[in-house]
Amino acid sequence: MQGGIQSIFLHGSVLKNAVLQHARLVNPTVRPLLFARHESVQAARMEEHGFESTTISDILKTKGKSADGSWLWCATDDTVYDAVKSMTQHNVGALVVVKPGEQKSIAGIITERDYLRKIIVQGRSSKSTKVGDIMTEENKLITVTPDTKVLKAMQLMTDNRIRHIPVINDSGMIGMVSIGDVVRAVVNEHREELNRLNAFIQGGY
Numbered sequence: 001m002q003g004g005i006q007s008i009f010l011h012g013s014v015l016k017n018a019v020l021q022h023a024r025l026v027n028p029t030v031r032p033l034l035f036a037r038h039e040s041v042q043a044a045r046m047e048e049h050g051f052e053s054t055t056i057s058d059i060l061k062t063k064g065k066s067a068d069g070s071w072l073w074c075a076t077d078d079t080v081y082d083a084v085k086s087m088t089q090h091n092v093g094a095l096v097v098v099k100p101g102e103q104k105s106i107a108g109i110i111t112e113r114d115y116l117r118k119i120i121v122q123g124r125s126s127k128s129t130k131v132g133d134i135m136t137e138e139n140k141l142i143t144v145t146p147d148t149k150v151l152k153a154m155q156l157m158t159d160n161r162i163r164h165i166p167v168i169n170d171s172g173m174i175g176m177v178s179i180g181d182v183v184r185a186v187v188n189e190h191r192e193e194l195n196r197l198n199a200f201i202q203g204g205y
Contacts, residue, residue: 053149053189054149054150054185054186054188054189055146055147055148055149055150056144056145056146056147056148056150056153056167056177057146057147058150058185059150059177059181059182059185060146060167060174060175060177062185063175063177063181072086072090072092072095072096072176073095073096073097073098074086074095074096074097074098074110074131075097075098075099075100075101075131076097076098076099076100076107076108076130076131076132076135077100077130077131077132078130078131079126079127079128079129079130079131080110080115080119080126080127080129080130080131080133080134081126081127083095083110083115083131084112084115084126087112092178093111093112093163093164093178094109094110094111094112094163094164094176094178095109095110095111096108096109096166096173096176097109097110097131097132097135098173105172105173106138106141106166106168106172106173107132107135107137107138108132108135108136108137108138108140108141109135109136109141109164109166110131110134110135110136111136111163111164114134114135114136115134118134119134141166142156142157142160142162142165143165143166143167143168144156144165144166144167144168144177145167145168145169146167146169146174150182150185150186150189151186153165153177153182154179154182154183154186157179157182162179163178163179164176164177164178164179165177165178
């Protein structure tokens with residue numbers, strides 16, 4: 001996964017440089033004009049569009065409030081069996097854990113990895129073990145805010161080897177994004193950036 005993510009950054013830079021190189025090769029005589037325009041008009045355009053400016057908030061809007069995985073939770077006193085059953089039913093790999101009766105008060109997170117390492121490998125019973133006994137507690141959680149840039153979130157997830165990250169604001173937990181959500185957003189952003197560069201070269205700006 002990390003190798004694939006790193007290739008996104010590499011290929012995005014390579015493709016962008018290739019587009020600019022193509023502009024120089026097509027008409028070298030306009031190079032000063034091209035880059036003068038690039039530094040003035042295009043710089044303003046890039047600031048307006050915001051290359052690498054997609055935020056976690058943008059991902060949550062795309063997922064929608066009713067999307068599976070955007071806001072799925074269990075309580076600390078639920079059994080691990082019920083939590084894993086919910087993950088399976090909704091086709092997700094993690095659930096936010098809340099305190100009983102307090103859906104906005106995040107207590108931690110439980111993932112498939114927790115189930116494998118702390119239940120299966122240790123030979124414990126998922127039906128008699130509570131989620132609170134094996135979850136990653138709130139004080140150890142890596143979180144982001146709606147304003148966090150997607151690239152920053154990706155870096156946090158790869159550095160900490162996690163695949164899900166809760167989204168927190170001043171009022172509490174508002175959602176969760178996965179590494180898949182983040183990768184799709186980065187790929188789309190690179191694609192849009194290359195389209196803008198092509199439009200610029202062809203006179204679209």
